[in-house]
Amino acid sequence: MESCEGQRIEDLGQRLLAALEGNSRLVILTHNNPDPDAFASACGLAAVINFLDPECRVQIAYGGIVGRSENRTMMRYLPFKVIPFSRVRGRDKIAYALVDTQPRAGNNVLPDDKFPAIVIDHHPPKSLTREALRQTPYVDIRSGYGSCTTIVTEYLQCVGVPITTALATSLVYGISSETQHLGREASQQDRRIYNELVPLVNMRRLSQIEFSRRPREHFLYIRDAVDNVFVYRQVIGSRLGPVDNPDVVAEVADFLLLHERMSWSVVTAYYDDKLIISLRAGNHRAHAGKVVRELIEKLGGTAGGHNQVAGGQLDCQGRSRSEIAQLDKSLIVDFLRQVTGVENVKTIKPLVSVELKDPWAEGDE
Ligand SMILES: [Mn+2]
Structure with a gap:
């Protein structure tokens, strides 16, 4: 799937929900020590799933820690709560989604005996991850994209999810931090999505995140x-x-x-x-x-x-x-x-x- 354009809206929603295979819980996992692109992608996907199936219980979790001041400030303003994976209970009855990472990539805490239901990423796949991806019902990897957030924002638009100020602010920070304000590795799609999101953003908050105060350490x-x-x-x-x-x-x-x-x-x-x-x-x-x-x-x-x-x-x-x-x-x-x-x-x-x-x-x- 190259882009949402041309693809029927119902198809995207249906395929995402079908991948959950009847699970009423979804844990969206980011890569370890998540960065803004990972957080924003996870929140975007959570909003999509919530919209498609309000009954599905969605949690966002990460491995490692959130150390960087900007990321800690961002975390406080995210539209969804994010928790360390160690706090996720009942791990056997959950469907997993990976964002900004892939199974077996070595930078996430998805247990090795588990296959995710959904993988959305912009990193080029490797032979190790390819194998696991073959067992994943829903895979969308676009290595030409500068940020994973851009892919997920296309989903939001495609499915017609209302984008709140908090969500837009997170998405824009995800894209701008990943691409250094579109100057590094940004594609035409990143630029388009970014420009469409900017009018929805709380710029004061965005600035507070980007120029976070730091501790002595x-x-x-x-x-x-x-x-x-x-x-x-x-x-x-x-x-x-x-x-x-x-x-x-x-x-x-x-x-x-x-x-x-x-x-x-x-x-x-x-x-x-x-x-x-x-x-x-x-x-x-x-x-x-x-x-x-x-x-x-x-x-x-x-x-x-x-x-x-x-x-x-x-x-x-x-x-x-x-x-x-x-x-x-x-x-x-x-x-x-x-x-x-x-x-x-x-x-x-x-x-x-x-x-x-x-x-x-x-x-x-
Ligand atoms: Mn990324």
Whole structure:
């Protein structure tokens, strides 16, 4: 299904409801450590299902945490309550929908023995996810879309769901945050939907979300990240070591790419027994998703993404601290080798500090 246009409205509604196979409960799951695109998509889908079947009990749940200030503020204003997956009860009698992620993608908490009823996403499928998708009754993946929110907003329009101010505000923030105000990886559909939604938005609230106030810890993270920034040719990066807030990885990656001379940023950190990596590219044809998969999958991790935004994670359970530290280091060197083409990578220089710190040094946490 390419677009709602041309397709009969009843068909979309019927197909979504049919996928639930008579379940009176639906849990909409986002990817772990959900971002605005994931939250907005989940709320949009919840509104669609509520409209189609008011009897169906819909919950929105996520794995991981919501760490970023903007996302926490957004969460307060969402038109639906969102809860950690750990608080979902009676998991056996539920239909699942995944938004902004796919089964077996490695970044969601859908139990491995479960197949979702509905998957709506804009990430390119991988061979692992494809298999699970074959068992999923309703699949809509449009990797040409800059945000998953855009797909779901087309559903809202198609089915004729009234879009409240709170919903419109969430949807617009989902699209704008995912695409950096339509400047990054946005498609024509993202631009059209965004423009149609803007008149419905509470702009004051939108601004409050985007320019959220931050706690002191945020500044400590930024200080440590900046202190440890390295540059190598056109690449800028930072290794954060163990962190309490996984969202900081993507945030720092975005921040570093603001450097006027750099075309790639890379940030690694350690959270919840996983080494996580985030990539950003300035070029809209950089294939960052492919790059990170080549880097991470050969080590047994999961990764994915788009042209300019990508990330991955590597489960490190059972590895020693020094092994993880070594892995972290070699990941960066591998990445530098891959994107610069330099076989023997050396002289990675600090950007602002006198010398780079080892974020894994004992007693330095
Ligand atoms: Mn997304």
